[in-house]
Amino acid sequence: MSVRPDNRLEDTPMQQVRCRACTASVTARKSSWDQTTIQWHDDAVEACLERRAASPRPGPNGGTFSGCQELRQSIREAAVAGTLEVVSHEPLPVNPEAAFAGHDQAAH
Incomplete structure (x- = not known):
């Protein structure tokens, strides 16, 4: 089976x-106001203050880093300012804080 490219x-x-x-x-792509893809690079992982401050949690995925709130806010600001395109071209939600709360998906 071949892998289909992401067009x-x-x-x-x-x-x-x-x-x-x-x-x-990092590199990021906003498909919509509710969906963000983030690609972390080694230097970004090392530089991230929240990552360095994070304590491992118990369990097999305890070392997984769920993301950085400051980076999420930076991405939000870039999208609102128009420097990070929102692919869906939907208008900014009336209550943008609600659109970003708990909807961020990160790829590590």
């Missing part, structure tokens, strides 16, 4: 976003 990135590639707190640089 979505041809139309709207991931863009660089820098965290406002630690300046870690």
